Amino acid sequence: MSEIELIATTTFGLEAVVKRELQNLNYNDLVVENGKITFKGEERDIPRTNLWLRSADRVLLKMGEFKATTFEELFEKTKALPWEEWITLDGEFTVTGKAVDSQLMSVPDCQAIVKKAVVEKLKTKYNTEWFQETGAKFTIQVSLLKDIATLTIDTSGEGLHKRGYREISVEAPIKETLAAALVNLSFWNHERILADPFCGSGTIPIEAAMIGKNIAPGIQRSFASEEWPRVKKEYWKEERINARKAIIQDRELRIYASDIDSEAIEIAKENAFNAGVDDCIEFRVGDVLKFRANEEYGVIISNPPYGERIGEVKEVEKLYVDMGKKFRQLDTWSIYIITSNESFEYLYGKKADKKRKLFNGRIKVDYYQYYGPRPPRED
Structure with missing residues (x-):
């Protein structure tokens, strides 16, 4: 089995989180750059990382990297890569692209040249002038950064x-990958209470429950490379069996999720059921200002409204002021809030112990972290 290079792509600010996830999966020799972590593996690692990475955006197979300042150079060096080792005779392939600070700034032209180069390489391999493209799908990406x-x-x-x-x-839901990252960036673990008083469709508590029960995030879905002949079906089958065996079925979690919107709570319940974690999350309709902490130590992780629309700003600012008054009473709890409002700390009435810049979709946000004391160890 030959060694391959893979890239786990991330949104800005989550590189360290994805790096830690890869390390927990026993991958080493990681190269971390803005928006991506490159690592070495084998074909079996394609299903494994797709099933288990919680905060990455995608897993890409790296075919090659080279300097290209002319279209001819891009064509010849692309054609030299071993596309025939992966793309089948009947494979359907498309090319996407992006370019930053490069001499070749016309993305459509770069895509067309890469497509032509791959076709020419496959013509030689398969001795044909025509490709039906009725088989597995392959999405090729050409990414140009500073002429590389x-x-x-x-x-x-x-x-x-x-x-x-x-x-x-x-x-305005939060992405599942970001929700998982928020949980992993907190001090929450399966032994502690977790509450989300703005749960919406339940993404944060569901992701926390999946982490708490060690449920692989990709266990219920399919992936493009499942149809690739080079990645054997037995690898996918074995990795899915291993993922199911890894679930900690008997672990009890204390996760509480509430929202003032009763319709949102019904959606959240259905989503939790679909994820297989409805038995470890307690959902209820409730106003954040009526939040009650029945135990001394706990963690709040939440994504409250940002006030992005005209007319909502004043309402949201008042909410943050009221939240601050309410949550500051929970002096033994750790509070984690994500929002795009740059005046959050002022409105909340307390400077965060740590602030981390992230992106929720295309919205720049900050993750405000207020640390409570560690719970005493039980004998």
Whole structure:
């Protein structure tokens, strides 16, 4: 089995989280750059990382990397790569692209040249002038950064945030990958209480429950590379069996999720059921200002309204002021809030112990972290 290079792509600010996830999966020799972590593996690692990475956007197969300042150079060096080792005679392949600070700034032209180069290589391999493209799908990406071209094939298909449990969602949901990252960036663990008083469609508590029970985030969905002949069906079968065996079925979790919107709570319940964690999350309709902490130590992780629309700003600012008054009473709890409102700390009435810049979709946000004391150890 030959060694391959894979790239786990991430949104800005989550590189360290994804690096830790890869290390927990026993991958080493990681190269971390903005928006991606490159690592070495084998074909079996394609299903393994797609099934288990919680905060990555995609897993890409790295075909090659080289300097390209002319279209001829891009064509010849692309053609020299071993496309025939992966793309089948009947394979359907498309090319996407992006370019930053490069002499070759016309993305459509770069895509067309890469497509032509791959076709020419496959013509030689398969001794044909015509490709039916009725088989497995291959999405090639050409990425140009400062004249360095990186050629990859997307192994994931749909983004990894598409877990398969969220068939319905409320307006402005948080991505599953970001929700998982928020949990992993907190001090929460399965022994502690977790509450989300703005749960919406339930993404944060569901992701926390999946982490708490060690449920692989991709266990319910399919991936583009499942149809690739080079990635054997037995690898997918074995990795899925291993993932099911890894679930900690008898672990009890204390996760509480509430929202003032009763319709959102019904959606959240359905999503939790689809994810297989409805038995470890207690949902209820409730106003955040009536939140009650029945135990001394706990963790709140939440994504409250941002006030992005005109007319909502004043209402949201008042909410943050009221939240601060309410949550500051929970001096033994750890509070984690994500919002795009840059005045949050002022409105909340307390400076965060730590603030981390992230992106929720295309919205720049900050993750405000207020640390409570560690719970005393039980004898």
